[in-house]
Amino acid sequence: MDGFQAYGAGKAGGVFDPMTFFRQPQTLVRILCWLFSIVILGCVANEGYTNRPEEDEEFCIFNRNQNACTYAVSMGTLCFLCCTAFIVLDVYFPQISGVKDRKKAVMADIGVSALWSLVWFVGFCFLANQWQVSKIEDNPLNEGADAARASIVFSFISVFTWAVQCLLAVYKFKLGADSVTFSHEYVDPNQQEAVEEVPPPEAWTGGTSE
Structure with a gap:
């Protein structure tokens, strides 16, 4: 049928529409997650290390831990790569012809989004705790303080953006399951009318023979 959809996308082979793609809530949230990972990575990688005048070796501004x-640099890098991969998958998703393959992609999105929400929750707690117990004498000039606070804030926000991404994927999964069930149970109205108009066997012989 012309209006068939499976897991949020129509039949494979359609033309990619950038405007429609970037207006989708899932795409917008995905881009936010991607940007936040860049912010966290940039803040810690560029300003997360400092040293005292009498020391030659740099140390982490988060309680010298x-x-x-x-953790922040590694997770920021992995999150950036993961977001990039899923953005590419979102672009390619309408071209996936197999319903089962689409289902696997959506389920992977649910699992990965939930995992990253947990990862950034751990990261937020870890960074906030280490920044709170940092000693002033370790960083008397308070170097990188704004970057440290920014990384903590965006780690906290990332918990919710990834949670929203997970919920959108769950909604997409439920919508896809319903649409696939509907497609299997669908009966063409024209065929249904044709079946109803077929006369019963008794009418073929003019009635039952005695």
Whole structure:
């Protein structure tokens, strides 16, 4: 049928429409997650390390805990790559012809989004705690303070953007399941009318024979 859709996209083979793609809520939230990962990565990688005048080696501004900066940089990099991959998948998604393949892609989106929401929740708690217990004498000039606060704030916001992304994927999954069920149960009205108009066998012989 012409209006058939499976998991939020029509039949494969359609022309890609950039305006429609970028107006989708899922795409907008995905881009926000992508931008936030860049902000967190940039803040910690560029200004997350400092050193005291009497020291030659740099240390992490989060309570001199190297693990905090490593976590933020690593997760920011992985999140950036993950968002890029899923944006590419979103562009390619309408071209996937198999319903089962679309289902797997949407389920992967749900799982990955939920995982990243958890990752950034852990990151927010970790960075906020380490920044709170940081000693003033370790960083008397308060270098990188704005970058540290920005990374904490955007880690917190990322928890919700990824949670929203997960909910949108769940909605897409439910919508897809309903549409696929509908397509299997669908009966062409013209065929239904034709079946109803067929006379019963008794009418073929003019009635039952005695």
